Amino acid sequence: MKIEKTFLAIGILILSLMINTSVFADKDEEGERHGRHEKHEKGGRHEGEGRAIVVENAAYKSECSSCHFLYPPEFLPKRSWEALMKGSDKHFGENLALDDKTGKEILSYLTGNSAERGSSEWAGKILKSIGSSAPLRITEVPYILKEHRKIKPDVFKRKSIGSFSNCGSCHTGAAQGDYEEDSVSIPKE
Amino acid sequence: MRQKIYFVLALAFVVLLLSNIADAGNLNAPMQSLMSKYLKDSGGKAFSADDGKKLYFLKRMHSKKKEEISCTSCHMDDPAKAGRTPVGKPIDPLSPATNKERFADPEKVEKWFKRNCTGVFERECTPKEKGDFITFMMSLQ
Structure with a gap:
């Protein structure tokens, strides 16, 4: 039971690391192409971001x-x-x-x-x-x-x-x- | 015997005449006056559904698009079916048999003749061609 929980915890940790890495990779790629992040906040014409x-x-x-x-x-x-x-x-x-x-x-x-x-x-x-x-x-x-x-x-x-x-x-x-x-x-x- | 043949022929003639009138009758008043204008502008020569059909199926090489095109490229061999624009967007059927909104608004009709004749034939269509085309389409009902 305890071992199972440990495996589960490790699993979640690895998964979350993977997700984070991919998000960061994407951001870096964007950063490379377009310079650092820019927010386009011009008026409120849009329902949501x-x-x-x-x-x-x-x-x-x-x-x-x-x-x-x-x-x-x-x-x-x-x-x-x-x-x-x-x-x-x-x-x-x-x-x-x-x-x-x-x-x-x-x-x-x-x-x-x-x-x-x-x-x-x-x-x-x-x-x-x-x-x-x-x-x-x-x-x-x-x-x-x-x-x-x-x-x-x-x-x-x-x-x-x-x-x-x-x-x-x-x-x-x-x-x-x-x-x-x-x-x-x-x-x- | 001979009388019978005459009778049948006369009957056929009446039916043909009536069906023609019925076709024309299917066009609303503004469209009928557009047809009259086409007729006047083309020197009063009667419109022919057959010529309209030929125009609809006429394939030609477009000088800029470098491909063989015709009305059927977008409106399909069977105009009663839905068509597709060059970029793949669906087009409602062109035939008034399945789409009552067709050939009902002179402004729309003129606009699309101008757009599509240029798109296919690289020139505007003549009043005779337009009249023939509409006559053909109306005969499909």
Whole structure:
């Protein structure tokens, strides 16, 4: 009985050490890449820490979400949104056929909530990872690629996922701005 | 005997006519006036469901996407089924047979013709093509 308890105690100790090590390893890695920890506390737009803005703009929703996932504006910097909206008649081979008013409304929503203004932890990490570049695809943002590096490319081709750009297929809380690992559920097919 | 054949033919003609009227009738008033505009802009040539069908299935090489595409790339060979966008997002069925919201709002219809004709054919569609396309889609009901 006593021996069993000792083993249990040692077991718990080892387990907790392992958990701690992995957490620290992750932090160190982040530290290396992005300098020491930064807190992004700008305003209280978010429900909780680690939440991206909940997309609420009607024009952005109706014009963009028919074709692709409604990306949170804070996943790209202002300059990227400006470039994307400027080229809205040549949007990856499609003419979005936006009238002036709608185009302006979407642009102002996206730039007004871009990565520079986002208060989620991801906004800051995304900004740091892209440096001075202006990526046009969220799927090419170094930080986002890094976070998904362990997922095999085949997984994104599964029928219910479709492609790497369908964030909501696996990030079950995406509509609420939740991209935490805890709420990820990868469909099997 | 001959009379009988005439009768059957006449009956078939009436049925055909009625079904055409019924198809057109399925479009709401704003859509019917959009169709009239297409008709006027294309010189009054009657729309053909067959031509619409050909357009729907027409495959062509896109100069920039470097792949063969058609309406069916996203809307499927059977438009009554759900489609998928190039990035894999589901699209509600295009056919009014299974999706009553289709071809009901002229603004939406025009927007999507502009988007998708450019996306597939790298040009806007002509009024005749649009009229043919809608005629084809409405004939699927």
